[in-house]
Amino acid sequence: MSVAQRKIQVFEPHRASLPKLKPYLSEFWRRREFATELSRFTDKAEYLESKLGKVWLVLNPLFLAVIYFLLVSVIRGGSSKTNGFTTLCHILIGLFTFYFAQNTILAGAQSITSGGRLILNQAFPRSLLPLSSALSAARQFMPTIPVYIAVVVIGKFAFPDANLPGLTWNYLFLPLLLIPLAVTSFGLALLFATMNVYFRDTSKLLTYITRIWLYASPVLWLPEMVHGWHRIILYLNPLGPVLSANSRIWIEGLAPTVAQLVASAIWSVLALLLGGYFFISRERDFAVRI
């Protein structure tokens, strides 16, 4: 048999902290079907015995949006019905979008510690496990968009004066925004998944962090409410630019600003590089740490 026909693998110590990226990424791509199927099977197992299970994925943020809307209305001292409906829609689409990021990060953070036997038995790029969690979060996010559209359509009949956009070409920016949103969330999931291997309370801490993060994001408040130099908080938040642009499209019907698009892209690259480096440089330790 010639060397070319033989399937030879060589395992050596890492000379640098990162493995050779080309073979790693090509193996990651080759095994992507494992991530999609693992995500599909995990979702199937989770909702196998609960007919209403998947419906709760939509109902939960829907109810939360109503509760937050009531809270915001009380704090503001009430608002007109038409303004109130616009606020409700802003909270609703903001929560749906934030939940996608939150679910990617929370499930991704636990994906390594909960994949113990798989990690002890098989050699594969471990980043496929947080990827699988991100795919599950995306699958949960998709049905919330038609729900939001239904709420807007019904609301437009109930409140004809509601200041919400109709059909506009600017909606075509939405898929473009999903890319930095997904990449930023996946990058942060890689970072927290690694931390969770070393410090098992990371995932618990994350539930509090994401709650505070929600309040610090333009979900319960409109990005326009922040003025002057305070607007920097919109850009210091990794999800701030994406959520601001998201609200601008859905609520105002306007195209995202260049600053929002650039900041979203910068955060996604930073999160992926930082999370990816942290994760890939340590993933060969996972089998002895879990």
Added chain:
Amino acid sequence: MRSESKAITEMPSNLAIRIEDLSIRYKINVEAKKTLKNAVMRASKGQKIRTRTVEAVNHLNLDIPHGSVVGIVGANGAGKSTLMRSIAGILPPSEGRITVDGKISTLLALGVGFNQALSGRDNIILGGLAAGMSREEIESKTDEIAAFADLPEGFIDMPVRTYSSGMYGRVAFSVAVNMTPDILLLDEALSAGDASFKEKSFNRMRELCAQARTILIVSHALASINELCDTAIWMHKGKMVANGKPEEITEKYLKFLDVGALPSSYEDL
């Protein structure tokens, strides 16, 4: 240090696995609480997190030809499982090199990736995908795997949580041996199933050997090692103590257990 490409070209064609001066060391956290809170508390006192370095495999050299069945024996903490995981590419070498020629299938942790809520069929697909097969490949083998596992009628489509531990083990074993591997790594997997399944699994392993496939078995079942293997290795504290005919090696190992210090206090790797 030779380059990786040179290691590939220098690998003799009769070898399935070549292990050169392999050492595996790793640090484990020995803190009672592996938490961020504990790390911050220790850092505030100017203390580091307590770790211990485990020297699991120590300067090991080994050539395993294609078509051989190698049994690995040794006390707990000898480094057997670590060696198997490093051959599978799961644990990185700290020093040395492992060159492997062929597709590897592993059964190193029982019930690998099995989701209790899913059916046996779904778990077989998941197990195959984790091993690197495509969905089409694994689906074409699902019935064969289910038949080999000897599950009672209809059980293959029932949730795995309804399986007995024997059925669970048989499915895991069946997935591993039916992946048409070039190299099969089994760690304490010979105990799956009853006497008739054991005979069936031995026959399957003999079939694999007849096709020039290579099998490495870690087991405390010395009689099975003698029956199945053509070579055996005795490992102790990360080193290879002896290598040879299974009967001779297992006899030496048994003598050691009788006269030597019992290594039950060593860490179980």
